[in-house]
Amino acid sequence: MSEARKAVVLLSGGLDSTTILAIARAQGFACHAMSFRYGQRHVVELELARRVAGALGASEHIVVDIDLRQFGGSSLTADVAVPKGRAMAQMEHGIPSTYVPARNTVFLSLALAWAETLGAQDIFIGVNALDYSGYPDCRPEYIQAYERMANLATRAGVQGQQRLSIHTPLIELSKAQIIARGLELGVDYAWTSSCYDPTPEGRPCGQCDSCLLRAKGFAEAGVQDPLLRRFD
Numbered sequence: 001m002s003e004a005r006k007a008v009v010l011l012s013g014g015l016d017s018t019t020i021l022a023i024a025r026a027q028g029f030a031c032h033a034m035s036f037r038y039g040q041r042h043v044v045e046l047e048l049a050r051r052v053a054g055a056l057g058a059s060e061h062i063v064v065d066i067d068l069r070q071f072g073g074s075s076l077t078a079d080v081a082v083p084k085g086r087a088m089a090q091m092e093h094g095i096p097s098t099y100v101p102a103r104n105t106v107f108l109s110l111a112l113a114w115a116e117t118l119g120a121q122d123i124f125i126g127v128n129a130l131d132y133s134g135y136p137d138c139r140p141e142y143i144q145a146y147e148r149m150a151n152l153a154t155r156a157g158v159q160g161q162q163r164l165s166i167h168t169p170l171i172e173l174s175k176a177q178i179i180a181r182g183l184e185l186g187v188d189y190a191w192t193s194s195c196y197d198p199t200p201e202g203r204p205c206g207q208c209d210s211c212l213l214r215a216k217g218f219a220e221a222g223v224q225d226p227l228l229r230r231f232d
């Protein structure tokens with residue numbers, strides 16, 4: 001029996017990255033899941049990432065420490081209030097304070113280093129450009145440019161042993177489509193966290209952009225969000 005192809009999967013413990021892990025597993029990859037303790041206020045998601053990595057059969061799960069609070073610059077990593085109660089129309093304009101400077105570039109770079117070490121040619125990231133276009137590092141043109149760079153940046157890429165691919169199966173999907181895909185693959189969304197500003201126990205605020213987009217996604221998918229049943 002041939003060994004399964006390895007992939008590095010960026011896993012935050014949120015809805016999108018959990019779905020990505022399920023998709024990568026369904027495609028037959030041996031998944032090496034990677035999370036970051038980067039100083040985020042919603043650190044509760046790391047416990048969920050650990051749980052989800054086990055439930056979905058990741059080969060391993062690591063949590064890398066990088067403290068982005070050292071320079072802040074985001075309402076997720078500094079003492080700045082997370083925006084609450086915004087209308088969808090407001091979310092569609094501008095880049096919100098929850099944008100973490102260059103976060104996906106930092107994360108992908110560490111994923112790239114790990115992939116090269118593992119001999120993996122595939123990295124999965126749960127970026128999504130459709131439902132929430134505010135973040136510049138979630139766009140297809142960014143991912144394409146990063147992939148080009150990655151193949152110039154690594155020994156494996158230059159020596160032609162591996163052509164590295166960045167997989168973004170959610171990039172063109174709506175939140176409702178992502179949820180439907182995950183449910184098909186048996187994801188239990190009760191154990192995913194989306195909130196930018198949860199209580200220490202992980203109860204979502206219900207009012208940040210991420211909570212509102214999640215609620216809209218479940219409503220459009222015609223499914224009850226199972227998350228709240230954890231707090232009953």
Ligand code: ZN
Binds near residue numbers: 195197204206207
């Ligand atoms: Zn929230």
